Structures are given as C-alpha cells and as structure tokens.
Amino acid sequence: MDAPLPPLLSTVETGLACEARGLYKSFGAQIAVDGLDLRVPRGLLYAFLGPNGAGKTTSLRMITGLLRPDRGEVYLHGHALRTAPEAAKAALAYIPDEPTLYGKLSALEYLEFVAALWAVPAGTAQARATDLLAQLGLADRVHDRLDGFSRGMKQKIVLAGALIHEPSLLLLDEPLTGLDAASARLVKDLLLDYVARGRTVILTTHILEVAERLAQRIGIIHRGRLLLEGTLEELRERSGKPGATLEEIFLQLVGPSAVTQAVP
Numbered sequence: 001m002d003a004p005l006p007p008l009l010s011t012v013e014t015g016l017a018c019e020a021r022g023l024y025k026s027f028g029a030q031i032a033v034d035g036l037d038l039r040v041p042r043g044l045l046y047a048f049l050g051p052n053g054a055g056k057t058t059s060l061r062m063i064t065g066l067l068r069p070d071r072g073e074v075y076l077h078g079h080a081l082r083t084a085p086e087a088a089k090a091a092l093a094y095i096p097d098e099p100t101l102y103g104k105l106s107a108l109e110y111l112e113f114v115a116a117l118w119a120v121p122a123g124t125a126q127a128r129a130t131d132l133l134a135q136l137g138l139a140d141r142v143h144d145r146l147d148g149f150s151r152g153m154k155q156k157i158v159l160a161g162a163l164i165h166e167p168s169l170l171l172l173d174e175p176l177t178g179l180d181a182a183s184a185r186l187v188k189d190l191l192l193d194y195v196a197r198g199r200t201v202i203l204t205t206h207i208l209e210v211a212e213r214l215a216q217r218i219g220i221i222h223r224g225r226l227l228l229e230g231t232l233e234e235l236r237e238r239s240g241k242p243g244a245t246l247e248e249i250f251l252q253l254v255g256p257s258a259v260t261q262a263v264p
Helices: 055-066 085-089 107-117 122-135 151-163 183-195 209-213 231-238 244-253
Strands: 017-028 030-041 045-049 071-076 092-095 169-173 199-202 216-224 225-230
Touching: 017 055, 017 199, 030 055, 030 107, 030 199, 030 216, 030 225, 030 244, 045 183, 045 209, 055 071, 055 092, 055 169, 071 085, 092 151, 107 122, 107 151, 107 199, 122 151, 122 183, 151 169, 151 183, 169 183, 183 199, 183 209, 209 244, 216 231, 216 244, 225 244, 231 244
Parallel strands: 045 199, 045 216, 092 169, 169 199
Antiparallel strands: 017 030, 017 071, 216 225
16 A cells, blocks of 8 residues: 655645655666655746756656656645646646657647647637747648658647646756757747746756756756755855856766756
C-alpha cells in the first residue's frame, strides 16, 4: 500500500502552481533524480537548468505524471498528482524535447483535434487556433499538411497545440530547439505574454542567455539534485559572485565541462 500523502497545500494558500516534494527516481543503479524539492509560484517563468543528464527531463516527466517517482509527491494547483490526477492535470500542458505530430493533418486540423481532446468547443477552438498560428508567424500555412513543415515550424505548432486549451501551467523541455532567431523571438514573446496574464511556465533550456533574460526564477540541477534556486540576484548572492552572468554562476556550480550554450 502507498504511504499516505503529506497534507495538501492549496495554491490559494501558497500561491504555488507546482510543488514537488522529495522526488526520487533511479533506473537500475543510476540515480536520475535525488530528492528534488521544487516550489514554483504562479504567474512567472521558471527556468530549470542543468547540464545534459542532470535529471531535468526525468523531473518534468514525473511532474506531469508521465513517469512515476520511486519516492516523493507532486502537487499541481493544489491537487495531489498521485491521488487526484485528473484534477491536477486539468490545467496542465507539457511539450517534450522530441514531440510527435500527425503529419497528414493540416496545421488547423491538428490544433482543432487537440482542442477536441480537451473538450474545447469547435468555434472557440478554431478562433484560438487561428490566433495562435498568426502569433507564431504561420497564418499563411493554416491549411498546409504538417509533414511538409520544417523542424522549427513543427516546434511552433506543438506549442500552439499546448496552448489551445489555455492551461494555467505550461512545462516545456527545450522549446527553442530548431528555431531560427526570428522564430525564437516569436516564441519568447508568446511565452512572456502568457505569463503576463497570470499563468506559469517551467522550461528547460541550454541557452543560458535566454534564461537570464526571461526567467523570474531559476533553478540549477546537477546529478539529480537542485543545487541553487532563486532570482538571478539571489543566485549571485548565494554563489558569492555579485554582478556575475548566469553562465558564470552555472559553470561555477556544475563545472566547465558541462554541455551548454551561452548565446542564442
């Protein structure tokens, strides 16, 4: 029998969009996530950073319920993921690092299909899809089949699909992969607008300059453990590097051999 859940902390009381307590996951002898505690307030963009293999993707998959932790609990919008998964996931969207699309559908058909899965009324879905495609620079590709889209265009379609039901919490694993500078700017503007309307984004990225510019809070994970968390100014203070760039703080924590990208 599973251990009883710790007391529920509602987002009304705590202002949290997401809370992870003591998440632990191993694959055989390999520990992927080692006692992760994460508290993400509502209405901000949170950058979850770390070198390759640090445990970022495993953490996100546990937070979304796609992967069950060996130990620990997740609360989304005040709902315990383990005992109330439907309520916890109702306002959640997740984009993995390698999303899958239905190539024979047009951009509009795909978005209407995803909207139907979330029970969004057809008229509302079409209006939202049209608006999202316009914001992402794809207004002229509405009726084109997805199998003819570039990788960057597919990445934007996946983002539109994640936003079609207007979730209050969006988790993104490397959302800028494959995007050129202009497309990356569109996506960043869309995410900032999303957060400005009181919603929450948790994203991973190897582009540290993007995290430094966009994120209100930053967490750095290495070897499955959260090493440092806070605003950029708090990270500078706690690392003893006043005025440092995020790249300098990051490399101090995880070492110069960490695989990352400092320039978008």
